Amino acid sequence: MSSRHISYANAMVTLLVWGLAAPLTGAAQHLGLAEVKARARELQSHILGSRDCPPDASFQACISPYVHQLSVLIRDYTVRELNDTGGDTNQLVKDLRGVEDIYQRDLWEKLNPAVSAPDSPFVYAFSRPSPAGELIVTVNHFSTGALVDPPAAIVIQGFRREGAQFIYSAETGDSLFGTSTYDDLQMLPSPRETEMWMLISGRQARMNMGRLDRARIYSFDGFRFDELWAPEDREILRFHLSDSELHLTYLGPKIERRFGQPEQHVMEEKLMLSRNGVSRILLVDHGSIGEPPEPKF
16 A cells, blocks of 8 residues: 555544454444534533643643543544444444544634635555455554644554454554644555554654654554554654665764764664564664655665
8 A cells, every 4th residue: 555644733642552353332323423422522611621630630630531532432432433334444434533533623614704625635545455354453643632733642553353343442542632733644565464564654743853753663463453563752853665665765863073063864764574573673873964854775
């Protein structure tokens, strides 16, 4: 699959880790789309209102109960829709795009009554057959603020087909919390026939501190997500996929000099995707200063 470059404002990325498959819970499994939107609107209003955290609590901790409820709401609706439609992800994506950031879009339309806010374009679903049954991964993300580029919550969930039924399996990505804009989302060629592999890269929310990107590679085998690659945050990180190799460029750490401005080197890496996981097979320090070019290995 070709690289999908996604850029957005007001998107938060939160990925919560779940264990084995969980059944539908309570009345959530019976909620229609209108009820799901109403509940999502209420939960998102709480997230945007969680500004007075206790001194010893992080913002992530303050909003985590509401993000968790959003993820359960989306999870149960997704399971029901997949089973009602026989695994049709097109309608599912259309529905969930109307749920994502609905509270913020309502605020926008109140402030701009002559302009209708469109549904979010940033909901995705990917599928792949496997020996364990068809695998489906969905990607949703929800804003944590009304300002441009707030720190955010992407909710990534995995499902699998057992017989004639789809069931929920797992959720992941808590380590991506704080991403504001989303730059790269693509499925990678999995060297393991039983798994789906995904690359996610996003810009971290940093007030006037320059661009810093965070990236992760996840695998999903129908039962759980594994974090295969979790490098330190890097400045101006770019990717290019070529067969089973992932090429990347970025600016290295600033090197303080006794006189003059700090120096930064352009770095290039090559990662190998194999059955053993993700491994670095090449690291080049170009020693030049400036914005790194697109990878050209």
